[in-house]
Amino acid sequence: MAPLKIEVSGLGYAVGGVEILKSVDAGMQGGEITAVVGPSGAGKSTLLRAINRLIEPSSGEVYLDGRPTSALDPLELRRRVGMVFQIPAVFGDSVEEAVLYGVRLSGKNADPGRLLEMVGLDASLAGRDPQSLSVGQQQRVTMARTLALEPEALLLDEPTSALDEAARRRIEELVGDLNARLGLTMVFVSHDLVQVERVADRVIVLAEGRSVGAWDKEDFFSGAGERARQFIAGRL
Amino acid sequence: MADLQTLGPALLTLGLVAVAVVLSLYEKLDLEKDIGVAVVRSFLQLAAIGYVINFIFGLKNIGAVVLLLAGMVLFAAWTSARRAGDVPRAFLVAAVAVGAAAVATLGLLLTLRIVPATARYLIPLGGMVIGNSMNAASLTMTRIRDDVAEQRPKVEAALALGATSRQAVAPILRTALQRALIPLIDATKTTGLIFLPGAMVGMIIAGADPLEAVRLQIVVLYMLLGSVSIAAILVGTLSYRAFFTPRHQLRRAPPSTE
Incomplete structure (x- = not known):
């Protein structure tokens, strides 16, 4: 199966009279890691939630391989486009239960040991209380439970911002590794340009609810993206 | 008199x-x-x-009794809805839940001829059913509202894994129902040992045979357990939907609570 292509067109989102997204156009190529960067309040997390329709856009559309997501069953959409959040919210009495939560909802099963190893955790952790794990390990558990659904794309909302430097680097490596091994299309929100340079293939810049531009990583971190980088650096 | x-x-x-x-x-x-x-x-x-x-x-008109009980249900729903603040449609939810609890339990008592269809029985028993159901409704609604606000990340994470609204809110619903029912269950367990219920005390003081007072008290206790459970479960089932859209999305919290 060819990697999933995500396109966002004229996307807007308002809540309580406040426009969080005004108009966002963006393309995420299949199998690539696209970083979404921008000052805080730019609408980065909101954009991710609109892509898997955890929120309903007020205008515009998101397309998966050219098909509008408004026509898809939202539960099916979320299984195809998985999401990893900033702060891991792990539930269940054991790591195994936590990892299999989503799979079991759809009446299926999976091998928890294999999933844990996929995210670099020891399979022997399966019986542990997830709350006894470090935050970095918990974040891996949330990645494992998302991967259990065999998604075609992964939305990562600042997945390392709650982690220390070492754990952060390990998650970055894992993201790169999963992208290479599974051919997953990934959208990675980050406020750390150094991290973006390590992880991303492409960069999309948002500001005040609008898409400002998109660059290949090499261009963004050379002369072409200079102004955008200075703009973000000055606003972080 | x-x-x-x-x-x-x-x-x-x-x-x-x-x-x-x-x-x-x-x-x-x-x-x-x-x-x-x-x-x-x-x-x-x-x-x-x-x-x-x-x-x-x-x-001596049963219609007047029904009217009074209906008025009590509406007042209970209003009180409960005020307590539950910004839960959408709280009044309607509470009115349905308290009303159903009253109709179901009093209806059963009448159908089985456990109590006669007279004002002397229906008004005090109805008052107890409605009052206790109202408390359960308020407790359940406020608990669900607070927990949905507090556990947003968990609820959203569950939705992101393909959970329906009902599945995502299930742990919150469970806790809310437990909280609403446990006080009454505990009171029922210890009744007669630690405290003598008000209705029974009243009857004994008024000169009734203590065994007759016990008979009525047993009816009251079981009736309350039934009605409070019905009210709490209905409130839970009806009110959680207000926090989600039909497309299984958490509604954004209104600005006042953010």
Whole structure:
């Protein structure tokens, strides 16, 4: 199966009279890691939630391989486009239960040991209380439970911002590794340009609810993206 | 029928309220105003309901009883909805839940001929069912509202894994129902050992046979367990939907609570 292509067109989102997204156009190529960067309040997390329709856009559309997501069953959409959040919210009495939560909802099963190893955790952790794990390990558990659904794309909302430097680097490596091994299309929100340079293939810049531009990583971190980088650096 | 003038000596028990007021003043609890309001309101409300019940007893008309109970359900729903603040459609949810609890339990008691269809039984029993169901409704609604706000990340994470709204909110619903039911379950377990329920105390003091008082008390306890469970479960099932869209999205919290 060819990697999933995500396109966002004229996307807007308002809540309580406040426009969080005004108009966002963006393309995420299949199998690539696209970083979404921008000052805080730019609408980065909101954009991710609109892509898997955890929120309903007020205008515009998101397309998966050219098909509008408004026509898809939202539960099916979320299984195809998985999401990893900033702060891991792990539930269940054991790591195994936590990892299999989503799979079991759809009446299926999976091998928890294999999933844990996929995210670099020891399979022997399966019986542990997830709350006894470090935050970095918990974040891996949330990645494992998302991967259990065999998604075609992964939305990562600042997945390392709650982690220390070492754990952060390990998650970055894992993201790169999963992208290479599974051919997953990934959208990675980050406020750390150094991290973006390590992880991303492409960069999309948002500001005040609008898409400002998109660059290949090499261009963004050379002369072409200079102004955008200075703009973000000055606003972080 | 004794009229209210014979209440004179009973009002001397206000001396006990004075103890509470003094305590409040002395310890700066800032409750004396509330105590005053409670005393006046309870006096006026009880006096009024006494006259109303007396009047309805005189009518010997079951329609008047039903009307009074319906009024009590609406007032209970209003009180519960006010308590539940910004839960959308709280009044409707509470009215349906409390009303269903009253109809189901009183209906069963009447159908099985456990109590006769007279005002003397239906009004006090209905009052108990409605009052307790109202408390359960308020507790369940406020709990769900607070937990959905507090556990947003968990609920959203579950939705992101393909959970329906119902599945995502299931742990919250479970806790809310437990919280609403446990006090009554515990009170039922310990009844007769630790405290004698009000209805039974009243009957014994009024000179009824203690065994007859027990018989009625058992009816009351089981009726309350049933009605409170019905009210809590209905409130849970009806109110959680207000926090989600039909497309299994958490509604954004209104600006006032953010």
